[in-house]
Amino acid sequence: MPELRTALHRFDTAFRTELRMLVVHWGYPLLHVLWIMLLFNNFVKQPDQRSSQALLETTVGRISIGLISLAGIFLTGISASRSQQSKFVELEETFPSGFELIAGRWLAGLLSLLIFLIEPMGIAAIQGPVSSLVSGIPTFVGEATLTIAFTTASAWAFISWSKPGRWVYPLMAAGWLGFLLGPTLLTNIYPPASLLNFMGQGTSFYSELWGRLIYGAQPYWFNLFYAGLLLSALALLALRLHLQRYHHLFLWTGALLIVGLVLAGLGGFRYVSGVQAAQNARFPLSGNPVLAAQPAFTVDAYDLTMDLNDPGVPQFSAQLTAHNIGAQTLDVLAFTLNPVLVLRDTNLPVTRENQLVLVHLPKPLAPGDTLTLTFQYEAALRLETITEGVVEASDFIDPKGVRLTPEANWYPVPAGLTETAGLHGLAHIRLKVIGSDLRFGANLPPTGENTFEADGAGWVFLVGSPHLVMEQIGSTILVTSQNDRSRARPLVDVFAGPLQSIAPFFPDVTVHGLVLMVLGEESGLPDYTPPVNGYPLIVTTSYQFATSPENPDAQLEIVVRALSADLWQLGGGTLEPRVGEVSGLGKSFSELVHFFRSYLESGNDPTKMEANYTAEMARLGSEADTTYMAFLDVFRSYGKAGIVQVIRQMLLEGDDLRQMPYDALPAWIRATTGSGQ
C-alpha cells in the first residue's frame, strides 16, 4: 500500500505539473480565442436550427471532436517529447517512478484538450432547449473523451516507441487527414470501413424522436472498438516503459493489452457484422414485382391494431374489406406482407411464398362483391439501410420507439398494385396502437388515444416516441418532437395561411385541416407524401426553412408546391415522379404552382402579379413563360373562377395534357374558359 500511495502521489504531481505547463502558457488561451472565433463564425453567424443535442451529435459536436483530436496530436507530441527536447529525460529515467508518471502527464494533456469542449457546448446551449442540452452532454463528452483519449494515447505510444524527430508532426497530421477522408471514400467500396472513421465525421443526421435508436447497437460496438484500442495504446505505452526501465514485462501490462485487444476485436467484429448484416439483408419487396398484372381487387377498408404489450414480439391484427373491382370472379387474393412477420391466424386459408400471401377463397368472389379478411401476425421488425457505411434503421418497432413507413409493408397490401412497396389503393384506414407508453403520431388524423382514422388513405406513416408531441393548432395537427416544438409551431402559420388561400381554387376538395409533421424523418416515405381525405400532409424539418431565410421566394415556392400537390391529389390528380422528363401535365402543374406563389405574393392583384413576374424574368434574363402568362390571362379575365375551371379541366383531361407539347399548353389553358377560341 505505501508503494501505491507514493505512486499515486507521483501521478498527481506529474499530472499537475504537466497541466500547469500546458495551460499556463500564452498559446493555450490564444487557442481558445481562435477556437471560439471559428465556432462562432460557423455555427452562430450561420445558425443551424436544430436542438442542442442535435448539434452536439452532428455538426458542432463532430467538428469539435475532429479538430480537438488534431490539436491533441500536436499537443501530445509536445508533451511526449518534452523531456527529450529539454534534455531532462536522462534525469527523469533515473527516478524511481513508473508508468504513473506518463499516465499523469497524458491525462493532463487529455484534460487540457477536454476543456476545449466547453465552447461547443456553449454554442449548443445557445440553441436550446435546456433539456436537450442536458440529454446531449453526457454522450457528447463521453464520446469526445474516448476519441481524444484514443488519439492522444496512440500518438504518445507511437512517439514513445519510435522516438521520432519533429518530422513526425506533419506525418501525424497527414494520418489524421487520412482517417478523416479515407474511410468516407472507402465506404463506397467497403461499407464496414466506416469503423475507421474514429472521429465520426460526416454525421449530419440526428433524430430528435429516437436519438440513436435508429443506429441500433452499432455506436456501442464502435465505441467499444475504440475503447479497446485506447487500452491497447496505454498498454503499449506501459510495455515500452517497462521493457526500457525494468527490463521485463509486468503481468498487468500484458493483461491490459490482451483485454484491450479483445475488446477492440469484439467491438470491431460486431460492428463489421452489423454492417454486413444490413448489407446482406435484401429487403424482399425491392425489385420483386410479385404480379405483373394489376390486381382485380382492392381493399376498401383496413382496421389495423398493433399490440405492443410484449415489445419483443409485437402482435398485429388486420381486418380488411376486399372488393372485387374486376369483371371476373376471383378464387385467390394475392397480398404482400413483410416476410419477417409470422402469420398466426387468418379467417381463410392462406399460403405464403416469401412476401406473397395468397388467400384461397372457399367461395369465389364475384365482381363487385366484398369480403372480410382477418390476419393475425407477429414479429419484431427492423429494416436497415447503409448510408456512407453507417447502418441506419428506416423502420423499426422497439420499446423505445416505432417508425413504420410503407416500405416496411407491415400490413397486407394487394400485390402488384404499385411499384412502390407498401402503397395501396385509397381506403378507409383505422389504426390503433395498444400496450405502449410511447406517444404516437401518423399521417392520419387522430380520433382517440393512439388511434388514427381517415378515408382515402393509400399509405400509413406511423411514428412513436417518448419525445413525440402532437397538438392541434387551429385546424392544423402538428406532430413533432419535444425539442423541435418551439421551432415547429411557427411553421403552422407558414403552411396554414397559404393553404387557406389556395384551397378555394379546389372547390371540389374538402379540407378539414392540415397534418404537419415536423420530424426530419423522411426516408421510406412515398413521393409527394400523399394526403388522406380532408387533410393535406406536410412532412418537413424545422430547420429546412430556417436555413435559407435570405431566400423567401424559394421558401414560399416549397410551401406552395407541397400544398398544391396535396390539393391536386385530393382532387383526384396524379403527379409525375420528381425525376425524369416533365410532361405537358407536369409543366402546366408547375406553372400553376408558380401562379399560386405569385398570387400569394402579390395579394391576388393580376396587374401586380404581371409586374412582379416581368421584373423577376428581367432579373433572371429569361423570357416570360407563355404557360404562366396563360394562367395570368385567365385570372385577369375570369378571376378565381377561371382558374378553378382550368384546374377542373386539368384534372379531367390529365392524360391528354400529359401528351401535349409545351407550346400547345397556353392555348389549351385559355380554351378551358373559352378565352382562347
Place this chain on the structure above:
Amino acid sequence: MDVHILKLTKYYGKFRALCEINLSIPGGMFGLLGPNGAGKTTLMRIITTLIPLSSGQVVVEGVDVMKEPQRVRKSLGYIPQDFGFYKSLRAWEVLDYIGAMKNIPAQKRKSQIEAVLEEVNLTREAARRVGTFSGGMKQRLGIAQALLGDPELIVVDEPTAGLDPEQRIRFRNLLARLSRRRTIILSTHIIGDIEASCSGLAVLNLGRLAFSGSPQELVEYARDRVWQVNVQAEEWRKLELHYPVLSSRSVNGNIEARLLADHAPVAGSSLTEPSLEDGYIAVMNSQIRSTDVTHA
C-alpha cells in the same frame, strides 16, 4: 555504499562498448578516467539503470541493477553529462517535482529543497524560471537535484565541462564534502578533478579496464619511467616519434621535455617525479601497446 562490477560487457548492436569490466568501488569518491569513447558514459548509464547491460553483473549495495533497478534508483543521485529541465518551471518547482518523483514526503520536501538550494548557492534564484539560467547555474541546479533525497550513491558524468575554473574548484570541493558520507562516482577526462578529490579511480580505454587503484598507485605506475630531456630541435624530431611525450617547451632554441620511457631515451636524460597525469598516460600507453600486439 559499495558498487561491484563483474565481467560487465555491453554491446550496441555489433559494437562492443565495454568488455568484461571487473571493478569494485568502495565508499567515498571514485574517479573514472578515460579518453572520449572509452566507455565511461556507457558504464555510468548502466550503473544508473538507464541502459541494460549485455552480460555480466553490476551490484549496488547488494542489489543487482538489472533485476531490481527500481531499488537502485531509490538510493541514486545522478548528474548526466548533458542535461536540462522543463524551462517554463521555476527552480523551486523543478526541485519539488523531482523530489516528488524521488518519493520524498511532501512535509520533508520543502526543507530538503531549501537545504540543497543553500548547498549550491541558488537560494536567491529559487523563484527564477530555469529557462533563464546560465550554464553554471543549471549545473548547480543539477547538483541540487542529485542531492535531493540524500542518496547514498551519486553518479556524476563529466560535471565540470561547462564550468569556469572558479566554479570547477567550488564544485570539486562540494563533491569532496559530500563524499564523506556517500559514494560518488565521478567520470571525467580532466585529471585535475580526480587528483583533487578521489580516493580511488579506474581508467577505461577502448571499453576495457586499463587500471584500477588509488591515485597514488596510478602515479607509481609511471615511477622510474618519466625522463627529463633537453635536446636540440633536430634530435627532438626523432625522439618524439619513438617516445610518448608528457610535456615539452622550447628553451633557448632547444627543446626541454618530459618523456615516457622504460630506459633513458638519450644521454643526459634524468628521471623525474611522476604526476597523476603521467601515470594516466603511462597506463594509456601500455594499453595502446598491448592493443597493438593483440592486433598484430
